[in-house]
Amino acid sequence: xxxxxxRGPGPDADPGAADTAIDARxxxxxxxxxxxxxxxxxxxxxxxxxxxxxxxxxxxxxxxPVARGHTLVVPKDHYQRLGDLPxxxxxxxxxxxxxxxxxxxxxxxxxxxxxxIDDGEAAGQELLHLHVELIPxxxxxxxxxxxxxxxxxxxxxxxxxxxxxxATRTALxxxxxxxxxxx
Amino acid sequence: xxxxxxxxFCAIEAGEMPARTVYETDDVIAFLxxxPLSRGHTLVVPRAHHSRLAELPAATHGAVFGAVHExxxxxxxxxxxxxxxxxVxxxxxxxxEVPHVHVHLVPxxxxxxxxxxxxxxxxxPxxxxxxxxxxxxAIRDAGxx
Numbered sequence: 001x002x003x004x005x006x007r008g009p010g011p012d013a014d015p016g017a018a019d020t021a022i023d024a025r026x027x028x029x030x031x032x033x034x035x036x037x038x039x040x041x042x043x044x045x046x047x048x049x050x051x052x053x054x055x056x057x058x059x060x061x062x063x064x065p066v067a068r069g070h071t072l073v074v075p076k077d078h079y080q081r082l083g084d085l086p087x088x089x090x091x092x093x094x095x096x097x098x099x100x101x102x103x104x105x106x107x108x109x110x111x112x113x114x115x116x117i118d119d120g121e122a123a124g125q126e127l128l129h130l131h132v133e134l135i136p137x138x139x140x141x142x143x144x145x146x147x148x149x150x151x152x153x154x155x156x157x158x159x160x161x162x163x164x165x166x167a168t169r170t171a172l173x174x175x176x177x178x179x180x181x182x183x
Numbered sequence: 184x185x186x187x188x189x190x191x192f193c194a195i196e197a198g199e200m201p202a203r204t205v206y207e208t209d210d211v212i213a214f215l216x217x218x219p220l221s222r223g224h225t226l227v228v229p230r231a232h233h234s235r236l237a238e239l240p241a242a243t244h245g246a247v248f249g250a251v252h253e254x255x256x257x258x259x260x261x262x263x264x265x266x267x268x269x270x271v272x273x274x275x276x277x278x279x280e281v282p283h284v285h286v287h288l289v290p291x292x293x294x295x296x297x298x299x300x301x302x303x304x305x306x307x308p309x310x311x312x313x314x315x316x317x318x319x320x321a322i323r324d325a326g327x328x
């Protein structure tokens with residue numbers, strides 16, 4: 001539906017990238033992502049002004065910012081969850097974040113930055129295309145730490161915490177049955 | 184490793200303070216937060232002492248977020264969570280308390296009553312399209328990357 005002339009790099013500049021862009025428009029269930037604004041941003045610069053770009057990631061200004069300089073760093077390909085992203089693309093995403101963060105801080109003269117990912121709908125993710133939020137903060141802006149998003153905190157026993165730690169180590173080894181062959 | 188006096192994360196890294204460690208590499212350590220925001224709340228920390236994200240050398244930054252990428256699915260599996268809030272309070276203006284870079288991984292559960300990241304920011308500004316364009320231009324033009 002889009003005119004190739006409106007895209008940044010020409011379609012012949014990098015055939016691999018062009019293939020990737022086509023693949024990115026297919027969701028795992030076979031549907032399309034024509035209604036994903038961040039996929040649109042990746043191809044046609046329509047979500048917000050692009051302020052930084054790496055091979056697999058873009059930084060775009062959030063059009064409804066909660067602070068001046070509020071920026072989203074997104075993979076060009078459509079992935080919803082951080083864990084869905086291949087390791088090389090994750091590395092590129094966070095490299096883009098590292099590169100753009102001090103530029104944002106300098107541009108809006110911020111004292112700090114809230115960096116965050118709402119990774120999954122139960123975490124409040126609304127745009128179902130992975131995005132790292134960079135929210136510039138200034139002293140006395142009336143906001144809070146990440147912790148302010150959590151009004152209900154559990155009281156966990158030492159035994160429960162020990163169990164959680166053990167379960168996490170097991171999950172990392174991949175022998176909990178959730179990944180790879182069940183022992 | 185470089186170590187700062189009175190830094191609790193340096194003390195944990197050095198083994199001088201106990202922690203429930205779940206992940207260790209040459210550059211990164213991850214352990215459970217002692218004041219968890221949810222079951223499975225984990226901190227991912229560079230071994231070397233740096234207070235702000237922008238101070239992390241590229242390799243260290245890559246190692247920290249590589250660990251985040253690896254840990255999020257593992258922590259979710261461990262506590263059977265539905266989602267995760269990943270967050271950094273980068274600087275005291277963002278509410279950072281321990282001045283040693285740390286990434287929070289907070290497992291989330293349907294209906295847990297928590298909110299999205301953007302709710303912790305200050306009052307929402309009313310910016311015109313022109314102002315947004317100016318901000319974008321300033322970021323593109325800024326050095327420091």
